[in-house]
Amino acid sequence: MPKTLFITGASSGIGAATAHAAVASGWNVALMARSEDKLRSLQNELGDAAAIFPGDVTQEADLLHATSGAVDRFGGIDAVFANAGRGLSKPGTEGGDLEDIRGMIDLNITGLVMTARATLPELRKTQGTLVLTGSAAGRRHIAGSIYGATKWFVHGCAGNMAEEMREWGGRCAVVAPGMVDTPFFDQGAPDKLQPEDVANAVIQIIDAPKRAAIREVFLMPQA
Known part of the structure; x- marks a missing residue:
């Protein structure tokens, strides 16, 4: 029976690429993002191996609905990719818009924690794997980068x-x-x-044998 990967921030970019890679590797995918239109387009590409759950990861009700829906559809959740996140329209501590900063922190930090809280009970049942999207910005100091600071949190949380x-x-x-x-x-x-490079790393993590816990994959362009 295929395993199931739950992905947030799934409608485009890294999330969508990971959905494609997972299905190609024999996984089912439960896809959550705010854009229902993009999710439906992705579902059409992936077929019956995909289920979609439009919603916002900063809203507990949306996360619980998506989690229970994934379990109802596929029988359980074997891995979670907490990928939803964003940057700032104008970076910098003094120059950035305060509401924009608050929104980014809410998504990158609170949304990640809420995703873990909603899905951990299902991962416990399957002894599953949780993957968080960090960043090179969370491994080094960047002048005035609040975005980078949120990714330092992600690395510590992981x-x-x-x-x-x-x-x-x-x-x-x-x-x-x-x-x-x-x-x-x-x-x-x-x-x-x-x-696709990031997606392949995620698949490597979740497909690793149970005896091997890959704690971090750090990817950089090979210029």
């Missing part, structure tokens, strides 16, 4: 979750890419990773 989940046979990992060729980066270095 390590702490790995220790917690290990107690009952689960695994937690962080996948940390540099610049990826998605709408998230509309400018910057000309040589970027592709979403």
